[in-house]
Amino acid sequence: xxxxxxxxxxxxxxxxxxxxxxxxxxxxxxxxxxxxxxxxxxxxxxxxxxxxxxxxxxxxxxxxxxxxxxxxxxxxxxxxxxxxxxxxxxxxxxxxxxxxxxxxxxxxxxxxxxxxxxxxxxxxxxxxxxxxxxxxxxxxxxxxxxxxxxxxxxxxxxxxxxxxxxxxxxxxxxxxxxxxxxxxxxxxxxxxxxxxxxxxxxxxxxxxxxxxxxxxxxxxxxxxxxxxxxxxxxxxxxxxxxxxxxxxxxxxxxxxxxxxxxxxxxxxxxxxxxxxxxxxxxxxxxxxxxxxxxxxxxxxxxxxxxxxxxxxxxxxxxxxxxxxxxxxxxxxxxxxxxxxxxxxxxxxxxxxxxxxxxxxxxxxxxxxxxxxxxxxxxxxxxxxxxxxxxxxx
Amino acid sequence: xxxxxxxxxxxxxxxxxxxxxxxxxxxxxxxxxxxxxxxxxxxxxxxxxxxxxxxxxxxxxxxxxxxxxxxxxxxxxxxxxxxxxxxxxxxxxxxxxxxxxxxxxxxxxxxxxxxxxxxxxxxxxxxxxxxxxxxxxxxxxxxxxxxxxxxxxxxxxxxxxxxxxxxxxxxxxxxxxxxxxxxxxxxxxxxxxxxxxxxxxxxxxxxxxxxxxxxxxxxxxxxxxxxxxxxxxxxxxxxxxxxxxxxxxxxxxxxxxxxxxxxxxxxxxxxxxxxxxxxxxxxxxxxxxxxxxxxxxxxxxxxxxxxxxxxxxxxxxxxxxxxxxxxxxx
Numbered sequence: 001x002x003x004x005x006x007x008x009x010x011x012x013x014x015x016x017x018x019x020x021x022x023x024x025x026x027x028x029x030x031x032x033x034x035x036x037x038x039x040x041x042x043x044x045x046x047x048x049x050x051x052x053x054x055x056x057x058x059x060x061x062x063x064x065x066x067x068x069x070x071x072x073x074x075x076x077x078x079x080x081x082x083x084x085x086x087x088x089x090x091x092x093x094x095x096x097x098x099x100x101x102x103x104x105x106x107x108x109x110x111x112x113x114x115x116x117x118x119x120x121x122x123x124x125x126x127x128x129x130x131x132x133x134x135x136x137x138x139x140x141x142x143x144x145x146x147x148x149x150x151x152x153x154x155x156x157x158x159x160x161x162x163x164x165x166x167x168x169x170x171x172x173x174x175x176x177x178x179x180x181x182x183x184x185x186x187x188x189x190x191x192x193x194x195x196x197x198x199x200x201x202x203x204x205x206x207x208x209x210x211x212x213x214x215x216x217x218x219x220x221x222x223x224x225x226x227x228x229x230x231x232x233x234x235x236x237x238x239x240x241x242x243x244x245x246x247x248x249x250x251x252x253x254x255x256x257x258x259x260x261x262x263x264x265x266x267x268x269x270x271x272x273x274x275x276x277x278x279x280x281x282x283x284x285x286x287x288x289x290x291x292x293x294x295x296x297x298x299x300x301x302x303x304x305x306x307x308x309x310x311x312x313x314x315x316x317x318x319x320x321x322x323x324x325x326x327x328x329x330x331x332x333x334x335x336x337x338x339x340x341x342x343x344x345x346x347x348x349x350x351x352x353x354x355x356x357x358x359x360x361x362x363x364x365x366x367x368x369x370x371x372x373x374x375x376x377x378x379x380x381x382x383x384x385x386x387x388x389x390x391x392x393x
Numbered sequence: 394x395x396x397x398x399x400x401x402x403x404x405x406x407x408x409x410x411x412x413x414x415x416x417x418x419x420x421x422x423x424x425x426x427x428x429x430x431x432x433x434x435x436x437x438x439x440x441x442x443x444x445x446x447x448x449x450x451x452x453x454x455x456x457x458x459x460x461x462x463x464x465x466x467x468x469x470x471x472x473x474x475x476x477x478x479x480x481x482x483x484x485x486x487x488x489x490x491x492x493x494x495x496x497x498x499x500x501x502x503x504x505x506x507x508x509x510x511x512x513x514x515x516x517x518x519x520x521x522x523x524x525x526x527x528x529x530x531x532x533x534x535x536x537x538x539x540x541x542x543x544x545x546x547x548x549x550x551x552x553x554x555x556x557x558x559x560x561x562x563x564x565x566x567x568x569x570x571x572x573x574x575x576x577x578x579x580x581x582x583x584x585x586x587x588x589x590x591x592x593x594x595x596x597x598x599x600x601x602x603x604x605x606x607x608x609x610x611x612x613x614x615x616x617x618x619x620x621x622x623x624x625x626x627x628x629x630x631x632x633x634x635x636x637x638x639x640x641x642x643x644x645x646x647x648x649x650x651x652x653x654x655x656x657x658x659x660x661x662x663x664x665x666x667x668x669x670x671x672x673x674x675x676x677x678x679x680x681x682x683x684x685x686x687x688x689x690x691x692x693x694x695x696x697x698x699x700x701x702x703x704x705x706x707x708x709x710x711x712x713x714x715x716x717x718x719x720x721x722x723x
Contacts, residue, residue, distance in 0.1 A: 104545030
């Protein structure tokens with residue numbers, strides 16, 4: 001009991017110190033993301049989302065100024081992520097932890113959120129279990145099984161009878177594979193085979209040949225973004241399996257702007273599922289895309305940008321409800337069940353799991369007079385995380 | 394002219410003179426508890442600096458003293474981290490035994506690979522250690538049922554230190570623990586360097602073929618040094634796993650291997666304190682630069698590295714000792 005006393009004394013001290021910062025009329029939000037290194041592009045998307053929200057809505061909530069403190073974690077590095085979160089709490093005395101692009105870092109951050117009782121908003125990291133690690137943690141991005149399971153169900157309902165899955169052999173790939181297979185089988189489809197491909201520098205031709213030999217109606221693909229989609233598209237085309245000849249199903253990364261550009265004509269016909277498509281037709285999204293293009297030098301927003309944007313919306317709205325109080329218990333209570341209209345469409349926070357609930361969009365890359373456009377062709381409303389909803393495992 | 398003759402001392406006298414504690418050394422260690430009193434908000438950083446310093450010290454033993462250039466030393470750091478993490482998950486969470494387990498597993502891996510390491514020199518070693526590090530990283534990724542793969546190891550649960558000290562948010566326990574372990578292993582490394590074995594290692598670094606002729610078996614010595622270094626790196630890895638209660642694939646990664654080599658070179662290889670100073674300067678610079686410019690701080694780290702290598706070719710400590718010698722000569 002003695003050490004418990006010591007720990008609570010330290011926490012009390014931390015609370016008193018953070019109380020001092022409240023008096024100044026500022027609410028500090030600590031954002032931990034890999035601003036440098038190989039994930040910097042996505043971090044930039046998220047950061048731009050945060051910036052746009054603050055441009056549109058000002059930096060004042062309940063008479064207090066929102067101050068963002070940014071910390072670079074550099075990559076997948078949970079010890080550093082945890083230290084940065086701890087330092088944000090004790091050194092910068094932040095009230096809210098936000099950002100979190102990568103799962104291992106987010107889990108490390110959650111332990112700090114739970115220990116120091118800080119409200120935490122995950123704006124990207126997509127593994128289901130993260131939000132279970134702290135009772136003050138919520139998410140405005142998506143979970144991978146949420147997307148791939150919806151895609152699996154949709155594909156089977158479209159009349160696709162058999163599918164071959166090709167996923168990168170690492171934890172997100174395993175999640176994606178499992179979600180798709182569960183959804184596809186549940187809706188009556190049959191999986192003719194699955195392959196897990198090397199994460200780094202894979203040579204896709206052998207894998208594609210194996211898929212071709214099995215002659216499925218569709219293939220489901222999950223690979224990391226960056227240089228791999230182009231290499232994959234090329235391998236498909238070389239073996240006469242382009243997305244025009246066979247249904248190629250994937251997650252939104254497979255048809256983002258960079259992937260479509262690098263794949264060229266091989267991209268046409270690729271079907272992807274995701275929680276955001278910048279071609280989504282709504283007035284709010286048009287305004288968001290315009291704002292994004294103006295601050296990013298004509299780049300289009302992706303799921304990272306809406307994750308950051310809606311994360312800020314959640315923080316602003318929750319603070320308004322608590323009248324500027326930053327107590328983690330009150331903030332998470334305010335966040336539970338919150339519903340709003342986002343550039344991505346309608347979304348809400350599940351009151352029991354604290355995870356995001358949203359529409360999943362099915363998109364298809366189309367050739368419109370030489371220009372490639374990833375058009376929304378279908379949508380599945382109110383999708384919950386299947387792991388949290390008990391539909392998986 | 395041999396060093397001992399230069400100093401006008403017998404070999405035993407030379408070694409004794411080397412082991413004497415200087416004023417700067419004493420001051421350095423007396424200053425290490427200061428963060429407890431003056432910078433409590435920086436204790437987590439201090440703890441990770443101490444752990445990185447221990448890791449750098451372990452690398453300096455083989456790079457600076459035995460002349461084995463390694464680009465895969467994180468293999469042992471990561472092995473220690475995973476060993477300690479898994480031990481706490483499946484056996485029990487007592488930290489000190491976890492530390493010993495980390496050291497033992499790492500030294501076993503180190504001993505096994507030392508047989509290959511001892512057969513090669515120079516560039517071949519860089520390739521070997523690099524390849525070995527990549528192998529282990531790939532193995533840890535594919536064994537995701539055990540290691541959690543790229544999601545990181547879940548379920549690391551470390552009990553309070555000595556059953557009394559909780560792992561607090563400020564990092565009092567983390568820094569105290571890391572500092573004591575660093576100091577104890579530093580004393581060990583210091584003793585090792587100033588022993589006849591340490592002298593033999595330096596001899597091997599200078600001339601690998603000649604040492605056996607004077608009765609020092611080069612390969613056996615390299616195997617011993619490599620195993621000891623692996624064990625120390627394993628302790629450093631176990632420390633980071635325990636103080637942060639997280640382990641991820643990056644702890645085995647190439648970037649970590651490269652970074653630690655940079656720190657040793659930055660501080661000054663083969664100088665005992667080189668790794669310590671390198672880790673201190675590098676980590677503080679990174680903390681400060683990345684706070685100011687989260688997106689482009691690597692640029693300034695690059696500038697710092699180029700400046701140090703151009704103006705202080707033997708690292709910070711090499712430059713300092715040249716400066717002191719110059720000043721004394723006046």
